[in-house]
Amino acid sequence: MTRTITQAATVPHPRGTLPARQLWCSLPTELARRFRPHADPLARRILEEVQRAVPEYAKPLEGEFGKMIVLAIEQAVLSCIDSIENLASTQDNWAKLFVEVGKRVHHDGGSLNSLQAAYRAGGRAAWRYIAELGQAHRFPAAVLCVGAEAIFAYVEEISSYSVEGYTLAQAMATGTLDRRRRRLFELLLASPPSSPATLTTMARAAQWTMPEWVTVIALDPRTEQHPPPSPQVADDVLVDLDGPEPCLLTPNPDRDLRGLEGRLPGWRAAVGPRVHPADAATSLLWARRTLDLVRRGLAGDQPVTHTADHLATHWLLVDRFLLDELSAKVLAPFGTLTVKQQTRLSETLLSWLEHNGSTPEIAQALGIHPQTVRYRVSQLTDLFGDRLADPAKRLEMQMALSAHRLLGTRPPSGER
Known part of the structure; x- marks a missing residue:
């Protein structure tokens, strides 16, 4: 027609x-x-x-x-x-x-x-x-x-x-299978992400089965031996040890993350979140951020550190500007105090928030007499007033103080 x-x-x-x-x-x-x-x-x-x-x-x-x-x-x-x-x-x-x-x-x-x-x-x-x-x-x-x-x-x-x-x-x-797999690894970690058609075609050429889930593991040498021994991993794990930021990608996290410490002699590892292959670059990003926390002494110093165990730390430290803005807003009453007073009362306030106001527990955590705790809490009440009774305000105070404790810093003085 x-x-x-x-x-x-x-x-x-x-x-x-x-x-x-x-x-x-x-x-x-x-x-x-x-x-x-x-x-x-x-x-x-x-x-x-x-x-x-x-x-x-x-x-x-x-x-x-x-x-x-x-x-x-x-x-x-x-x-x-x-x-x-x-x-x-x-x-x-x-x-x-x-x-x-x-x-x-x-x-x-x-x-x-x-x-x-x-x-x-x-x-x-x-x-x-x-x-x-x-x-x-x-x-x-x-x-x-x-x-x-x-x-x-x-x-x-x-x-x-x-x-x-x-x-x-x-x-x-590209030629050899190893080169094809290195190129596939590059495409998986590309940002912005490669198209699904490109990844599928390259995976086929590399004889690598595209999985539903992957995990990227960021690596850092632990010893003076350069380079450290090669990781002992399965054949289908994609490996880059030659770049400035070594890493692995496992297509089978359940299999490869068990006993990982024993298969990475000479390496410190940070395990990123489990993601779909198209989001592998995101897994690598957070693995590297977790490795940075370890280097800064903010996430222990184990052979293998999992990002999933430090999500709250990442969240608290994701943006220093926002931390300073939040601190200036909710901790403004500290601005009238000396540095010594700020330090003493900020640690008391954080402990008070963490222990739900329990005087014996605060005294034990800070190593001070219960009467000292009561005196400091009275000072905090004079400074903050009704804000200490507001759940939303208490949460903001605890977030700001916890972040500064992690960083070893003090809140900015003075209200903005």
Whole structure:
């Protein structure tokens, strides 16, 4: 059935097709006739925008690479127009052509990020051109909306094909399995995170089964022996001992975290949180922050330290500016005291908060006489008044004082 522009784009999608093709097929077939005379001007507009927006493509496009980019743009435009008429010659060619584009970009030393930026720039240029054409011919808004969705779905699909081609070429060029796994480790720890398609393709090339959960372990040499012995870990654990911040990634935390101390001779380790593979960089971030706490003497000095055991410490110390702001707000009454008085009364207040006001327990914790505790609490009552009876205020005071105790610092003096 031939669909006209005035008809709503609600025809059934062809089965077994990708989302972009489904959207193109839902558009009125009359649009294909309207668009075909614009195929060449649209392709030129896209190429101009790509070269303007992406510095890597601003140079003259010459040789095999240039020919392929021009061909890819022309084929993309024609494929979209053909899809409106549901011609059968397009879909299979999309994958082959744009996989080859990704391979060619890698072969010529190009950047995958620049290629993806070029696709996005081309999509924007195509949409602007179509929008101008649609307004000139008074296309219904619903048709233009579907057209926009189809353009950007198509950009996403051809971009994924090129990512696959680029990653496959990268894996082939890398050569050995060890190198492929090192590259996979880099992609897993990349920030911003690599796309799932890239990770899946590289994992396949590295013969590494993508797990549901991973844990990253940050390492630090404990001895003068450089380098320390290699960790004794399973074959599927990804290892980087050569970088400035050594680390491991285990695809099986339940298996590898048991008895970890005995498999890391000469190393101090900090275990990050368990996360999905796409969030491995976050696990590494917190593992390294935990290792920093150990170096600063704020998390003990065990061979293996787990981030999960120090979440409250991380939370209290996550931002010094916020700590100082909170301290200035809730501990302002200390600002009128001498340094000695501040130290004495702040430790008493924290102990009072931690022991729910129990005089005997405070006296034992601070090593002072109960009568001294009562005298200090009386001073605190004069300073803070009703705030000591407010649960929210007490929590803020305890947070601020606990953080300063960890850091070995005093609250800033004076109210802001």
